[in-house]
Amino acid sequence: MGLALQTTRTDDRALVTARGSIDLHSSESLRGCLVELVDAGHTEIVLDLTAVDFCDSSGLNVLVRAYKHARAVNAALTVTGAYGRVENVLRTTGLDRFLIRQS
Template identity: 80%
Template sequence: MGLALQTTRQDGRATIAARGSIDLHSSDELRSRLTELVDAGERDVVVDLTAVDFCDSSGLNVLVRAYKHARAQNATLTVTGAYGRVENVLRTTGLDRFLIAEAGDGAAP
């Protein structure tokens, strides 16, 4: 299926809604978009994975690197909407502890 990305901005937050699979073939597109947003001055970036059905290690790598890049630029990057296999891989790897926004912390639901 590939990966489709849509970026919206509202109330000082940039949200990237991803749809499809984040894998070796599509992760570069996500990496580029996240890097561009942070480098352009966005300080609150949310990756909405509600419509993502698969994320492999290359996708996880992109999320971790983007998280670190955002922190280095005094920005935040969080993930929302992960469910099923995607949520499971985030929890199994422990990445949920710093990537997944908890309810009430100001991140998008």
Template identity: 80%
Template sequence: MGLALHTTRQDDRVTVAARGSIDLHSSDELRGRLESLVEAGHQEIIVDLTAVDFCDSSGLNVLVRAYKHARAKNASFSVTGAYGRVENVLRTTGLDRFLIGAPPEG
């Protein structure tokens, strides 16, 4: 399965819901989407990984670069919904400490 991206906007918050696998073949699509959102000036970018079943090192690289790019533009960037293998790889690499956002309130 490839990667499908769906972007929703609410005020200054933009959420990119990803579905499928983030790997060498699909990470460029995610990179392009995240770069364009940061460059457009969005102040809060959230990547929802609830429907992502696999993320390799190229996907992690995209997330880290997007995080750094957003921070350089004074925007927030976080990942939500990671579970299973995806959550495990984020925790194993230590990326969970700055990529995974706080759970929503309420």
């Protein structure tokens, strides 16, 4: 299916809504989107994974690198809406402690 990204920007906050699968073929577009938002000065970036059904190691790599890039410039990157297999992979790898946005 691929990955579709929609970004909503409000002041220093950005919400990225993802739909589809984050894998080797689609992770580069996610990386580009997140890096662009950090570099544009957004201090709070939320990635909504509600409509994402799969995330492989290349997607996890993008999330970790984007998180570190945001932290380096005092910005925050969090994930919301992860469920099922996506939530499971975040919890299994321990990334939930850093990425999952608490309600």
